[in-house]
Amino acid sequence: MVQILSPDFPPLSRKIPSSAEGASLRVNEIFLSLQGETSRVGLPTVFVRLTGCPLRCGYCDTAYAFHEGERLSLAAILMEVARHGARHVTVTGGEPLAQKECLALLRLLCDAGYSVSMETGGALDISKVDARVSRILDLKTPGSGEVEKNLWSNVQYLTSHDEVKFVLCDEDDYRWAVEMMGKHRLDHTCPVLFSPVHGKLEPTVLAEWILRDRLPVRMQVQLHKLLWGEGPGR
Template sequence: MMSRLRITEIFYSLQGEARSVGWPTVFIRLTGCPLRCSYCDTTYAFQGGEWLSLDEILRQVASYDCRHVCVTGGEPLAQKACAELLTKLCDAGYAVSLETSGALDISVADTRVSRVMDLKTPSSGEVSKNDYTNIEHLQEQDQVKFVIADRADYDWSCAQVSEHDLTSRCEVLYSPVQGKLAPRQLADWILADHLPVRMQVQMHKLLWGDKPGH
């Protein structure tokens, strides 16, 4: 049987987060997620979507004439054929990133992919879902992201960075929850503690707000 995936949307925009921020990027948003984070901004991707073959997905991606491709969700790894899609994208010569939680096995992703793994903070309500064995699979091109809503999240994130020596494995990202934590406050905490982490804000939201497809 031909592999296929349930897709919420495929769209072209600027990458608003992580290492490739600012690059024109094709986003492939897979449908479905086993988590229900309190701060989720893509709840529309929990259900619905359209079944597409991997070949059809690649044809749509190619139509945008863009080097960077981001596979996101929902939780993309919740669909088994996601790993096959990632490999096909890499084989086609794209610079591929994967946005995933820390709840599912990231080792299934092609090692050429830049994996952005979101370790869930306490305020997410899903901290118990983190699979810390994923940390052993992290490589230099990967990134670990902490989405931070308050001081408790910040302190918890710092403890994880220290306990697992994350900055020696890959780049670490701290991001404030929009509307919950002022970006300046997070910046002040990072500077006060001399943390070797990279702060980020969601550039796409500064440009387009919460409009889907951006």
């Protein structure tokens, strides 16, 4: 058995099942930063970035995670997460659900007492993700080049605990996102986030569209890029 230790959270000093030693994931990086997006923006968060993604969005800023990474046991991942001493954890990628053991990692993080979110591109099934995880479903717009990969059956599994994100390249993307939000009644299910592609769609322009159309959405900009520039940020 491996002990999780964290200076801030006595509830996290729980034992990890020995089965976590055998299971593993290919991990690109694990780091502490401020959450740059979603309703958790600004919160100190440990990011677990997994390797691999089936999508190739034109604006992707983490292409280095497509292939780079090392294989770590789930126990090693949990120990590294605990070392940072933060309450919030985000599992991201790449596309985290591209690796089947991601489901086990999410469950173990929840069992350990963390507040867990997962960022997924929307092309893979989310139905088996632990219900305690906040699933951030990034539905792909036409401007991404991957709109045909959206798995729309995922919408039926969303709850008020989850969030839907649209990353917008231009006004065509905006109009499409508004249409999809209405068609699937997304704003009646969970928070909906509209985000401009950094360096391509001016945030002020998107803000004006949202106000003009009285949309029930949360606009977001990528806080980490404002703080640390074009890289993924720390």
